[in-house]
Amino acid sequence: MKEEIMVAETAQPRGLISRLTGVIIMLVVMLMIVTAAVWIACRPATPDAFYSHQLPQDARVGTLLKSEPFSKAVPEGAQGWRILYVTTRVGKPVVASAVIVVAKQNAQSPRPIIAWAHGTTGVVSGCAPSVMEKPFDNLPSIDALVREGWAYIGADYPGLGTDGGHTYLVGEDAANAVLDAVRAARQMRDANLGDRLVVWGHSQGGNSALWAGMRVTEYAPELKLLGVAALAPASDLKGLVSASKGGRFGKIISALILRSYSQAYPDVQVGDYARGVSRLIASDIASRCVGGYGALFSVLETNLFPSEGIFSRDPTTGSLGNRLGENTPTGIIPAPVLIAQGEVDDLVLPEVQKRYVTARCSAGQKIGFRTYAGRSHLSLVGADSPLAPELLSWTRDLFDGKPKEGNCKP
Numbered sequence: 001m002k003e004e005i006m007v008a009e010t011a012q013p014r015g016l017i018s019r020l021t022g023v024i025i026m027l028v029v030m031l032m033i034v035t036a037a038v039w040i041a042c043r044p045a046t047p048d049a050f051y052s053h054q055l056p057q058d059a060r061v062g063t064l065l066k067s068e069p070f071s072k073a074v075p076e077g078a079q080g081w082r083i084l085y086v087t088t089r090v091g092k093p094v095v096a097s098a099v100i101v102v103a104k105q106n107a108q109s110p111r112p113i114i115a116w117a118h119g120t121t122g123v124v125s126g127c128a129p130s131v132m133e134k135p136f137d138n139l140p141s142i143d144a145l146v147r148e149g150w151a152y153i154g155a156d157y158p159g160l161g162t163d164g165g166h167t168y169l170v171g172e173d174a175a176n177a178v179l180d181a182v183r184a185a186r187q188m189r190d191a192n193l194g195d196r197l198v199v200w201g202h203s204q205g206g207n208s209a210l211w212a213g214m215r216v217t218e219y220a221p222e223l224k225l226l227g228v229a230a231l232a233p234a235s236d237l238k239g240l241v242s243a244s245k246g247g248r249f250g251k252i253i254s255a256l257i258l259r260s261y262s263q264a265y266p267d268v269q270v271g272d273y274a275r276g277v278s279r280l281i282a283s284d285i286a287s288r289c290v291g292g293y294g295a296l297f298s299v300l301e302t303n304l305f306p307s308e309g310i311f312s313r314d315p316t317t318g319s320l321g322n323r324l325g326e327n328t329p330t331g332i333i334p335a336p337v338l339i340a341q342g343e344v345d346d347l348v349l350p351e352v353q354k355r356y357v358t359a360r361c362s363a364g365q366k367i368g369f370r371t372y373a374g375r376s377h378l379s380l381v382g383a384d385s386p387l388a389p390e391l392l393s394w395t396r397d398l399f400d401g402k403p404k405e406g407n408c409k410p
Contacts, residue, residue, distance in 0.1 A: 062179075065086065080099060082130050094164060099129070102146070114152055132291060173264075175208060195223055203232055213225060229394065233348070245315065249347050258274060261323055273310075344376050368407055
């Protein structure tokens with residue numbers, strides 16, 4: 001009898017443990033299913049058929065290939081188009097997409113142009129602003145721009161709407177895409193676009209804008225560049241990567257750079273800079289867009305990296321470091337330059353930006369450098385930011401022929 005009681009008492013804990021194990025396994029399986037479903041939902045949208053176009057054999061950069069009306073988030077009283085055009089990626093002609101917005105009211109004379117270089121959205125197809133629900137995100141006031149009578153031309157960059165992948169923070173490619181979008185848009189008769197141009201860019205696009213300013217005279221001499229406004233630009237790339245690699249968004253930027261540079265440059269090998277689990281996670285992060293739910297999933301994934309970031313080797317050394325240096329915009333821009341920087345930006349650090357500005361001023365570049373208290377990387381270009389009216393005023397003066405000397409002294 002006593003032995004039977006002991007067996008029964010022993011069986012009860014075993015049964016309980018077995019049931020608990022079953023519950024745990026079921027919960028783990030459910031968690032895996034939910035995670036997989038969220039992962040799938042966070043994949044980039046598939047661009048529609050408009051973005052598929054065969055590159056002509058005799059393709060010339062700046063050629064308009066295709067256009068159609070575009071109305072997503074276009075302000076009242078304005079009209080828009082999305083276009084496909086020819087530009088270059090790693091020295092070869094490719095198809096890229098862009099958006100044009102102008103006032104519906106006919107212009108009495110050719111419209112001056114704002115070429116917008118957008119910030120980081122990703123490096124894969126489906127991450128183009130024109131594909132996303134908010135194509136004018138982080139642009140200081142599309143409504144005010146249209147009211148001024150200016151034309152908006154926003155390049156998506158190659159590989160974000162079209163296929164083939166995007167060469168992220170490769171300055172020459174981005175500059176060509178911005179300038180070729182303007183060239184192509186000027187072939188749209190209904191838009192009535194002139195040759196006077198001011199380039200605006202934020203973050204990644206700030207780097208693109210500075211590069212466009214450096215290249216315009218040689219690459220697109222038919223355009224009259226009046227100024228470049230770089231807003232929290234990714235200017236000093238080595239400084240940016242080194243300072244931000246341990247932060248959440250900095251880890252995402254690191255993943256995008258590593259994927260893009262390894263595809264653009266044969267001498268940059270992913271395995272030289274990221275290994276093991278970090279390499280796999282970085283690859284997954286780079287496969288989705290920076291925006292919406294996809295960005296939230298990527299932010300969660302960054303918790304799986306070591307606190308110091310994804311790199312197993314100092315990214316400012318070796319082939320990657322050399323390429324980052326090559327893509328830092330250090331050439332002279334033959335027009336006034338405005339650089340705006342938020343003082344609490346935790347991605348493009350204020351001290352890194354100040355060092356860049358000091359170096360460029362010492363090299364002879366005239367720069368108007370403005371800092372904004374309490375403004376972060378994104379709030380700098382928010383609707384309530386004091387930057388927006390100041391940028392409009394600065395640009396208006398350029399189109400009105402009023403000189404801008406800058407406040408730095410080489």
